[in-house]
Amino acid sequence: EAAVTQSPRNKVAVTGGKVTLSCNQTNNHNNMYWYRQDTGHGLRLIHYSYGAGSTEKGDIPDGYKASRPSQENFSLILELATPSQTSVYFCASGGTGDQDTQYFGPGTRLLVL
Amino acid sequence: GEQVEQRPPHLSVREGDSAVITCTYTDPNSYYFFWYKQEPGASLQLLMKVFSSTEINEGQGFTVLLNKKDTRLSLNLTAAHPGDSAAYFCAVSSSSNTNKVVFGTGTRLQVLP
Numbered sequence: 001e002a003a004v005t006q007s008p009r010n011k012v013a014v015t016g017g018k019v020t021l022s023c024n025q026t027n028n029h030n031n032m033y034w035y036r037q038d039t040g041h042g043l044r045l046i047h048y049s050y051g052a053g054s055t056e057k058g059d060i061p062d063g064y065k066a067s068r069p070s071q072e073n074f075s076l077i078l079e080l081a082t083p084s085q086t087s088v089y090f091c092a093s094g095g096t097g098d099q100d101t102q103y104f105g106p107g108t109r110l111l112v113l
Numbered sequence: 114g115e116q117v118e119q120r121p122p123h124l125s126v127r128e129g130d131s132a133v134i135t136c137t138y139t140d141p142n143s144y145y146f147f148w149y150k151q152e153p154g155a156s157l158q159l160l161m162k163v164f165s166s167t168e169i170n171e172g173q174g175f176t177v178l179l180n181k182k183d184t185r186l187s188l189n190l191t192a193a194h195p196g197d198s199a200a201y202f203c204a205v206s207s208s209s210n211t212n213k214v215v216f217g218t219g220t221r222l223q224v225l226p
Contacts, residue, residue: 007144030213042202042218043157050212060214090156100145100206100214104157 003027004105008093012111019078021108023091025078027030030093032074035060036087041056047076081112115140119217127225132190134220136203141184145206147214148188149224152199160188160201189192193224 001069003060004025025032029052032052033045035058044111045058055066065087078085088109117138139194144165147156161177163186170177176189176196186205190197200221204214210219 031135040122040218043216045213048213063154063185084159100212101147101159101162102204102214107155 004093005093006089006105006108009106010109013078013081013083014113016036017081019081019085019110021022021076021078021089021091021110023074023076024072025074025091025093025103025105026069026072027093027095029093029095029103030071031102032068032091033094034061034064034076035075035090035092036048036085037090037107038087044077046076046089074104081110083112086110086112087104114209115143115205115215117203117205117215117217119203119220121220122218123221123223125223125225126193128194129192130145132193132197132222132224133187134201134222135185135187138184138186138205138215140205140208141181141206144208145214146177146179146186147204147206149202149204150199150200151219156163157202182212190222193222195226197225198222198224202214209226 033048034046049068067075091105094102135201146163150160151157153225155182178187200219201220203217
């Protein structure tokens with residue numbers, strides 16, 4: 001069973017629309033992360049969370065919000081999607097007792113037209 | 114904050130040859146280091162994690178070297194085979210916030226038969 005799952009796997013959105021990307025983990029990890037992956041930039045951290053109810057800004061938070069309603073779920077929200085947010089988004093979970101190791105979901109490919 | 118430079122961005126080798134990917138990082142107090150492998154269209158899989166207390170780590174078909182003096186981390190694939198064709202990313206745990214890691218920009222390795 002995959003420990004980190006993401007939905008949807010593919011999404012096409014229109015400029016100005018709202019997009020919600022969801023992530024679920026069964027690792028019982030405290031920490032969860034949202035990254036985007038673009039050619040030439042590797043993975044860049046958008047938001048992360050230390051546990052239910054907490055969200056922290058990562059390195060590129062502008063234009064994104066995050067929500068962590070429970071230990072298992074972490075959402076990334078694009079209130080007003082723009083074409084520059086076209087990317088592949090990865091969710092990861094990590095435990096503070098696991099030497100900061102992060103385990104990744106399968107990714108969501110988002111296209112904003 | 115921590116910055117990680119990864120080289121080369123692209124690498125092509127013949128089957129049976131070795132392949133070396135190098136990352137340099139800026140924070141000499143960084144303690145945890147990771148290598149991830151990403152096959153085309155797939156997510157990131159943890160290849161190896163190393164700690165600053167160990168300079169040489171060996172896996173199946175590869176060796177990871179950590180040079181703390183030069184703040185350099187390298188992945189050496191010995192006798193590469195086509196199944197090694199993938200993108201490889203290093204990641205360094207931030208000493209100021211061990212819940213975060215900084216990723217290199219990736220190396221796309223192609224192993225030719």
